[in-house]
Amino acid sequence: MNCREPNSLGFNTYACPDHPGETCRIPKSCKSRFCSVCAKVQVDNWVANVTQMFPNCNYFHITFTVPSQFRELLFAKRPLLNAVFATSVETLITFCAEQGFLPAITAVLHTFGSDIKRHVHIHIIISAGGLMLSGKAERYTLFMERKRKDPKAKKRVVTVVTDRPKWIHFHDFPYKVLHKRYQALLIKHIKERINKNLLSANPDPDFKPFSDLNVTRSFFDDLRKIYRKGFFVHASGERQKLACTVKYIGRYARRPPLSKLRITEYTGDMITFLFKDYRNHERPVLYTLRTVEFIKKLVQHIPPHYFNVIRHYGLLASRVKAAYRKLTDKLLPPSAEVKPASDWRERQTAYRGKDPMICSICGKVMAFVSAHLPNPLSLVKARFQAAYP
Known part of the structure; x- marks a missing residue:
């Protein structure tokens, strides 16, 4: 809540070497996963970097939603979220291969809805076309995530035409077909993991609701x-x-589950925030929770350590994107260059129209003087007084 406030998190002081009276204070940021201010910076830089990576063509935005019946299991066994990634991407990339091309895909996992409750879904942007595959698509088993712990797991690949590459444009997806394919694949992936646990010598207690074969069926x-x-x-x-x-x-890629602008009231014990009820024509609704429950709901959406919530597939897969990029650059117009605002100085210069680190008298760049950090006890005291006036 106090991100970029000098009195709360501290600041760095810069001054002109020749005119000490000319100073600039740069406030410190919180770097929290739940901060909407820090998220805005991350989004801008991420968008600029990713734009350079994508082939310059049109794209579709598709969302795959996991049924509510799976949510408890997915939150109890976070590795199962890999199955959601695999299922969503396999649904699309298999269909595209049947049309004879390999697309560029980026998938972003979200585990929360507007009301910060559990709502697992994946946002995907997929190119409206791709590089032509070599030979018939039926010959290729198109997608499978390699299991790190299983040395017998084979890597399944597709190949594209490299001697005479061709970009195939695509105009529409048969979404009704995707519904059934996605359902069949997701059930298959999760069922395989449940059956593997049933046959294990030491069954996982998190799979207890599926401990009986007849109940599972x-x-x-x-x-x-x-x-x-x-x-x-x-x-x-x-x-x-x-x-x-x-x-x-x-x-969607970098934003926190809840922006502080949606918080309407905080009394210390209770917190009230606003969200859109999408089941009721996006009607705004006020939701009040105890502060402890609110924090629990936020913390559950922190992904596991080393778990990538943003993944790239197809033409953007890490092992092949450099080679495929050379082909797409020959077939498509070049992407527009976007320079990310990488630090506070550049962002402030773009926002204000002038460089805050330049002395207004002599025009020299200011130098670092000191760093001010708040007393932790005074910070706790200030927050306590704000919560209990």
């Missing part, structure tokens, strides 16, 4: 009956320019 049968048309896959159906798509997805 009945659970998935009921799930297919509830979702007869398949699991939910949302897409706008409209192709968008690269810059617009990346900027839009950037808000």
Whole structure:
């Protein structure tokens, strides 16, 4: 809440070497995962870097949602989130291979909704086209994440035409087909992991609801009956320019579960925030929680250590993107260069129209003088007084 406030987190002081009276204070940021101010900087830099990586073409934005019946299991066993990534991407990349091309894909995992409750879904941006595959698509088993702990796991690949590369443009996805494919693959991936646990000598207690084979079979049968048309896959159906798509997805890639601007009241014991009820025509709703419960809801959305919530596939896969980029550069217009605002000075210069680190008298760059850090006890006292006036 106090990010970039000098009295709360401290600041660095800079001064002109020739005119000590000309100073500049740079406030310190909190670097918190839940800070919307710090997230804005991360989003801008991420968008600028990613824009250079993507082929310059149109893109689709597609969202794959996990049914509520799986949420408790996914939060109890976080590695199962890898299955959600694998299922979503396999659904798209298999369909594209049937059309004869390999697309560029970036997937972003979200575990929260507007009300910060558990709501697992994946946002995907996929190119409206791709490099032509060599030979028939049916010959290739298109996607599989390599299991690090399983040396027998084979890496499945696709190959593209390299001697005479061709970019195939694509205009629409049959979303109704994606619903059923996504459902079948997600059930398959999760069922494999559950069955593996059933056969284990030391079953995981987190899989206790699926400890009986008949119960597990009945659970998935009921799930297919509830979702007869398949699991939910949302897409706008409209192709968008690269810059617009990346900027839009950037808000999902780095933003915290809740912006401080949505917090309407804080009394120390209770906290009230605003969210949109998407089941009721995006009607704004006030939600009040105890502070401890609010913190618990936020902390549960912190991803596990070394878990990547942003992943790239297809033409953007780390092992092949350099080689494929050379081909796409020959077939598509070059991407527009975007320079990221990498530090506080550049961002302030762009916002104010002048460099805050330049002396207004002589025009020299100011030098570092000192760093001011607040007393931790005074900081705790100030927060206590604010919570209990």
